[in-house]
Amino acid sequence: MKRNPFYLLAVIAAILFLAACGRNNGAVEVNTLADLAESGVRIGVQLGTTGHDHAVNNFPQATIIPYDQPADAVLALLAGDVDALIMDSEPARNFVDRNAGRIRQLDELLTREGYGISFPLGSPYVARFNQALDTLRANGTLYGIMDYWIHNEPNASRYVSPPGTTHPNGTLIMGTSAGFEPFEFFEGTEIVGIDPDLARAIGDLLGYSITIMDMDFNGIIAAVQTGQVDFGMAGMTVNAERRQQVDFTQEYFLSGQSVIIPVR
Amino acid sequence: MASVFENIADIVTRVFITHDRWRLWVTGLQNTLVITFFALLIGIVIGFMIAVVRVSHDTAGKPPIILKIPNALVKMYVTAIRGIPMMVQIMIMNFIIFAASRNLILTAIVAFGINSGAYVAEVFRGGILSVDKGQTEAGRSLGLSAPQTMRRIIMPQAIKNSLPALGNEFISLLKETSIMGVIGVMDITRAGNVIRGLTYDQSPLIFVAAAYLTLVIFLEFLVSKMEKRLKKSERPIVKNIDRKGSLFGLFKRGGTA
Numbered sequence: 001m002k003r004n005p006f007y008l009l010a011v012i013a014a015i016l017f018l019a020a021c022g023r024n025n026g027a028v029e030v031n032t033l034a035d036l037a038e039s040g041v042r043i044g045v046q047l048g049t050t051g052h053d054h055a056v057n058n059f060p061q062a063t064i065i066p067y068d069q070p071a072d073a074v075l076a077l078l079a080g081d082v083d084a085l086i087m088d089s090e091p092a093r094n095f096v097d098r099n100a101g102r103i104r105q106l107d108e109l110l111t112r113e114g115y116g117i118s119f120p121l122g123s124p125y126v127a128r129f130n131q132a133l134d135t136l137r138a139n140g141t142l143y144g145i146m147d148y149w150i151h152n153e154p155n156a157s158r159y160v161s162p163p164g165t166t167h168p169n170g171t172l173i174m175g176t177s178a179g180f181e182p183f184e185f186f187e188g189t190e191i192v193g194i195d196p197d198l199a200r201a202i203g204d205l206l207g208y209s210i211t212i213m214d215m216d217f218n219g220i221i222a223a224v225q226t227g228q229v230d231f232g233m234a235g236m237t238v239n240a241e242r243r244q245q246v247d248f249t250q251e252y253f254l255s256g257q258s259v260i261i262p263v264r
Numbered sequence: 265m266a267s268v269f270e271n272i273a274d275i276v277t278r279v280f281i282t283h284d285r286w287r288l289w290v291t292g293l294q295n296t297l298v299i300t301f302f303a304l305l306i307g308i309v310i311g312f313m314i315a316v317v318r319v320s321h322d323t324a325g326k327p328p329i330i331l332k333i334p335n336a337l338v339k340m341y342v343t344a345i346r347g348i349p350m351m352v353q354i355m356i357m358n359f360i361i362f363a364a365s366r367n368l369i370l371t372a373i374v375a376f377g378i379n380s381g382a383y384v385a386e387v388f389r390g391g392i393l394s395v396d397k398g399q400t401e402a403g404r405s406l407g408l409s410a411p412q413t414m415r416r417i418i419m420p421q422a423i424k425n426s427l428p429a430l431g432n433e434f435i436s437l438l439k440e441t442s443i444m445g446v447i448g449v450m451d452i453t454r455a456g457n458v459i460r461g462l463t464y465d466q467s468p469l470i471f472v473a474a475a476y477l478t479l480v481i482f483l484e485f486l487v488s489k490m491e492k493r494l495k496k497s498e499r500p501i502v503k504n505i506d507r508k509g510s511l512f513g514l515f516k517r518g519g520t521a
Binding site for chain 2: 070179185216226228229
């Protein structure tokens with residue numbers, strides 16, 4: 001056999017390949033919230049969410065792995081690339097239902113949070129949207145939307161514009177990040193869910209038609225600030241940090257961060 | 265891997281039929297093709313202008329200042345485009361330069377067009393330089409001025425020489441556009457990713473790969489047909505009677521011819 005430099009290269013490549021294959025030996029079993037404090041635990045989160053912030057601030061000993069889309073985090077959990085996920089409780093419940101038997105949610109929530117609709121700082125729309133939300137709460141539309149998407153009430157239905165509704169005031173563009181069932185997700189080419197329904201309900205009250213623009217969750221606040229979208233509605237938690245960048249309406253949904261683990 | 269070998273009917277239903285998901289694929293295909301096509305057009309325009317500047321500068325004995333400045337600018341532009349990854353370019357275009365724009369498709373076309381221009385410039389430069397110097401000499405000796413020689417003799421041949429490489433650039437651009445999902449444009453790859461997220465099934469990836477593969481094979485077929493037609497206008501090649509079925513005599517037994 002000739003002394004060939006490529007032979008050495010092939011041997012090195014083979015060794016690296018075999019080393020990469022043995023990657024699943026860092027698994028930490030997570031069964032309770034306390035297990036998240038184990039050193040070396042791998043926690044999956046969605047990039048830029050409050051779940052991400054919570055993980056970074058409270059579990060410094062863990063390896064935090066952010067994913068652009070929550071579904072990618074779920075796929076990672078199913079594949080064993082992470083030990084647990086921290087995600088908003090409603091979408092988490094949705095992911096668990098869709099993967100029945102393979103993953104489950106812990107009962108306790110890590111945090112309590114509320115979702116708000118974001119506008120550029122000082123926007124006059126905030127007050128108007130707040131009034132619309134009050135009206136929708138009073139006339140039952142808001143609960144109807146939640147009944148359909150969250151509680152799956154058999155008698156509830158998706159929001160439909162009342163007959164004779166007009167939109168004389170123009171169009172507002174909503175920035176969102178589809179992939180967060182039941183708040184916003186793709187059905188065919190349309191984005192449906194709680195946020196589109198609620199936005200359309202508010203729009204109908206105020207005389208605006210709503211166009212939805214899909215983007216990275218992480219980019220929604222910047223899009224609101226630059227005016228690329230008129231408002232952001234994406235199951236986005238209201239917190240002090242975000243309040244410095246944008247103005248929020250009142251909270252329209254109360255949620256919390258929950259933990260998803262694989263079923264063993 | 266098990267999910268890929270499930271019942272094919274189940275997979276096709278999940279990936280295409282449920283909730284009319286095939287519409288997502290159609291939108292993806294439309295966006296990919298439209299953006300690639302218009303980006304290539306922009307790239308050709310930019311690339312041609314760059315090539316003319318570069319060749320004029322390099323072939324002039326003592327380039328005047330009116331060529332020196334554009335040449336320097338153009339070299340910086342090409343260096344920047346070739347030095348920054350395409351994904352970073354499109355993110356900068358969307359989040360910084362066109363931060364307020366609502367037309368993501370236009371942003372993508374501009375980003376890919378500007379990127380393509382740098383590479384097409386090299387294609388045209390090579391095409392122009394590959395035209396035999398004798399053509400220029402013949403043109404001048406027939407009494408045509410330098411711009412006339414350029415326009416009527418060199419350029420047509422240069423463009424003809426560049427066409428196969430342009431076809432290849434089209435194919436490269438088509439595959440490069442697969443990253444545009446990162447700014448939210450619904451292309452083939454993003455359609456596949458959205459459906460992957462909805463179904464927890466990796467099989468959409470296979471369909472995404474198949475879509476690009478089909479498009480590329482078709483484009484390569486067109487490019488090779490174009491090359492054959494172009495060759496018809498050249499001098500016929502005298503057949504090498506020594507070949508006897510081996511590759512230019514390379515694999516002949518008993519020594520070379």
